[in-house]
Amino acid sequence: MAIGDNFNDISMFQIAGTSVAMGNAPDGVKEKAMITTLKNTEHGVARIIQKKINPAI
Numbered sequence: 001m002a003i004g005d006n007f008n009d010i011s012m013f014q015i016a017g018t019s020v021a022m023g024n025a026p027d028g029v030k031e032k033a034m035i036t037t038l039k040n041t042e043h044g045v046a047r048i049i050q051k052k053i054n055p056a057i
Contacts, residue, residue: 001052003037003045004029020048 002009002016005025010032013019021033022044030036037051038044050057 001048003048004033005040018052 001018001020002012003020003022004010004012005022007026007029009021010029013032013034018035019033020035020037021030023037023039023042024044025033025036035048037048
């Protein structure tokens with residue numbers, strides 16, 4: 001899983017099995033990701049990891 005918030009992360013998305021854009025990422029980055037999570041100020045990284053471990057959350 002790759003998590004990113006800017007255009008430099010798109011190449012990482014292309015290699016990762018699951019690509020996740022942060023909620024505060026530009027729309028162009030979100031369009032390239034498989035999933036969009038919460039903003040960084042809303043603990044988006046923690047949230048997506050929790051959801052991968054326990055999808056019922």
